Amino acid sequence: KYNLTISFEEAANGCSKLIHFLREVNGKEEHSKLSVKVPAGVKEHQKLKLRGEGDHPQYAEAGDLYVIINIAEHPIFKRHENDIIIEMPLS
Numbered sequence: 001k002y003n004l005t006i007s008f009e010e011a012a013n014g015c016s017k018l019i020h021f022l023r024e025v026n027g028k029e030e031h032s033k034l035s036v037k038v039p040a041g042v043k044e045h046q047k048l049k050l051r052g053e054g055d056h057p058q059y060a061e062a063g064d065l066y067v068i069i070n071i072a073e074h075p076i077f078k079r080h081e082n083d084i085i086i087e088m089p090l091s
Contacts, residue, residue: 008074014040024055
Protein backbone atom coordinates (compact mmCIF):
# COMPACT_ATOMS: atom_id res chain seq x y z
CA LYS A 1 0.00 0.00 0.00
CA TYR A 2 1.05 3.59 -0.58
CA ASN A 3 -0.21 6.69 1.24
CA LEU A 4 -0.69 9.69 -1.06
CA THR A 5 -1.45 13.17 0.25
CA ILE A 6 -3.10 15.59 -2.16
CA SER A 7 -4.47 19.11 -1.81
CA PHE A 8 -8.15 19.97 -1.34
CA GLU A 9 -8.24 21.39 -4.88
CA GLU A 10 -6.64 18.26 -6.36
CA ALA A 11 -9.26 16.12 -4.61
CA ALA A 12 -12.07 18.27 -6.01
CA ASN A 13 -10.78 18.48 -9.59
CA GLY A 14 -8.82 15.25 -9.94
CA CYS A 15 -5.12 15.06 -10.81
CA SER A 16 -2.24 12.82 -11.82
CA LYS A 17 0.62 12.19 -9.41
CA LEU A 18 3.95 10.46 -9.90
CA ILE A 19 4.69 8.17 -6.96
CA HIS A 20 7.99 6.51 -6.00
CA PHE A 21 7.94 3.31 -3.96
CA LEU A 22 9.69 0.00 -3.29
CA ARG A 23 8.29 -3.33 -4.38
CA GLU A 24 9.61 -6.86 -4.46
CA VAL A 25 10.23 -8.35 -7.90
CA ASN A 26 11.48 -11.94 -8.08
CA GLY A 27 12.79 -11.81 -4.51
CA LYS A 28 14.63 -8.48 -4.86
CA GLU A 29 13.64 -4.98 -3.73
CA GLU A 30 13.13 -2.65 -6.68
CA HIS A 31 12.68 1.13 -6.84
CA SER A 32 9.58 1.87 -8.88
CA LYS A 33 7.73 4.91 -10.09
CA LEU A 34 4.22 5.08 -11.41
CA SER A 35 1.77 7.74 -12.53
CA VAL A 36 -1.48 7.57 -10.56
CA LYS A 37 -4.67 9.17 -11.89
CA VAL A 38 -6.73 10.48 -8.96
CA PRO A 39 -10.40 10.94 -9.95
CA ALA A 40 -12.28 14.16 -9.24
CA GLY A 41 -14.29 14.00 -6.01
CA VAL A 42 -12.03 11.45 -4.34
CA LYS A 43 -12.70 11.11 -0.60
CA GLU A 44 -10.40 11.00 2.43
CA HIS A 45 -9.01 7.47 3.00
CA GLN A 46 -10.42 6.24 -0.31
CA LYS A 47 -8.41 3.34 -1.77
CA LEU A 48 -7.37 3.30 -5.40
CA LYS A 49 -6.57 -0.21 -6.60
CA LEU A 50 -3.81 -0.50 -9.20
CA ARG A 51 -4.05 -4.04 -10.50
CA GLY A 52 -0.74 -5.86 -10.97
CA GLU A 53 1.42 -2.98 -9.68
CA GLY A 54 2.28 -4.49 -6.27
CA ASP A 55 4.90 -7.05 -5.28
CA HIS A 56 5.72 -9.68 -7.91
CA PRO A 57 6.98 -12.90 -6.29
CA GLN A 58 9.13 -15.16 -8.43
CA TYR A 59 6.55 -17.90 -8.99
CA ALA A 60 3.27 -16.02 -8.73
CA GLU A 61 1.29 -13.23 -10.35
CA ALA A 62 2.01 -9.63 -9.44
CA GLY A 63 -0.13 -8.34 -6.60
CA ASP A 64 -2.18 -5.16 -6.53
CA LEU A 65 -0.99 -1.82 -5.19
CA TYR A 66 -3.46 0.11 -3.06
CA VAL A 67 -3.03 3.89 -2.99
CA ILE A 68 -4.68 5.38 0.12
CA ILE A 69 -5.74 9.00 -0.38
CA ASN A 70 -5.14 11.62 2.32
CA ILE A 71 -6.44 15.14 1.71
CA ALA A 72 -4.56 18.11 3.17
CA GLU A 73 -6.66 20.61 5.11
CA HIS A 74 -7.67 23.77 3.31
CA PRO A 75 -7.46 27.06 5.25
CA ILE A 76 -10.98 28.16 4.22
CA PHE A 77 -13.02 25.27 2.86
CA LYS A 78 -14.16 22.11 4.66
CA ARG A 79 -15.79 19.06 3.16
CA HIS A 80 -18.78 17.22 4.58
CA GLU A 81 -19.55 14.18 2.42
CA ASN A 82 -20.27 15.70 -1.04
CA ASP A 83 -20.74 19.27 0.21
CA ILE A 84 -18.13 22.01 0.48
CA ILE A 85 -18.61 24.25 3.50
CA ILE A 86 -17.21 27.68 4.32
CA GLU A 87 -18.00 29.58 7.50
CA MET A 88 -18.32 33.33 7.04
CA PRO A 89 -19.83 36.00 9.27
CA LEU A 90 -22.83 37.75 7.72
CA SER A 91 -24.26 41.05 8.84
